[in-house]
Amino acid sequence: MWQxxxxxxxxxxxxxxxxxxxxGGAFTTITKSLTxxxxxxxxxxxxxxxxFSSYFIRLGPIPATYKGSHTNYAALKEAGVPLFGYGEFITVTINFLILAFIVFLIVRGVNKMLAEFEEKKPEVPAAEPTDVVLLREIRDELRxxxxNTD
Structure with a gap:
């Protein structure tokens, strides 16, 4: 099994x-920073x-011991307040779209390079099958x- x-x-x-x-993990970090x-x-x-990050809906009460801002999404989330963070979702969606667009550009560029390479590659004639070569040799020998020089 090890082998x-x-x-x-x-x-x-x-x-x-x-x-x-x-x-991809490193690229995600770069994309997140870019966004x-x-x-x-x-x-x-x-x-x-x-x-966008400040857009959220609070779904539950804020703990009595919480001393931070009531509009700070990250602090409220860390305090355990249930939040509907649609602003964060918008940010993540934009991250995804940027990443998808960059990957699209990379794939598109690679496809263009491959197409150019295929166009410039000299065409190598296909080798004749051995039976055709053998029949041609037999014909030439019989002639x-x-x-007969036909």
């Missing part, structure tokens, strides 16, 4: 998948201070024996 497991792990597909997952630190502030600035 089968080693063969499975050492397959190219599994290694490629592992690399993709690791790079939270660059795009969302610009969107907020364009719409007059619009901040040579008869003295």
């Amino acid at each position: 089968d497991f080693k063969k499975f792990i050492m397959r190219g597909n599994v290694l490629d998948l592992a690399v993709a997952v690791i790079i 939270n630190d660059i795009i969302m502030p610009v969107v907020g600035w364009l719409f007059g201070g619009f901040d 040579a024996r008869r003295g």
Whole structure:
């Protein structure tokens, strides 16, 4: 069983998948930072201070021991207050759309490069089947024996 497991792990597909997952995790972090630190502030600035993270609906009471802001989503969530955080959902959706668009651009670019590579690749003539070559040699030999040059 150990040998089968080693063969499975050492397959190219599994290694490629592992690399993709690791790079995907790093890429997600970059995309999240792009959205939270660059795009969302610009969107907020364009719409007059619009901040998606502050949009939520409180679904339960705030504990009596809570001393923080009643409009701070992160602090309320940490205090255990049940919240319907639709602003956070909007942010995550924008993250997803940005990530999907970037992946689309990468795949599109790779497909264009592959298409160009296929166009530039010289066409190698297919080798004739051995039976055709053999029949041609027999024909030529028979012609040579008869003295026929057709």
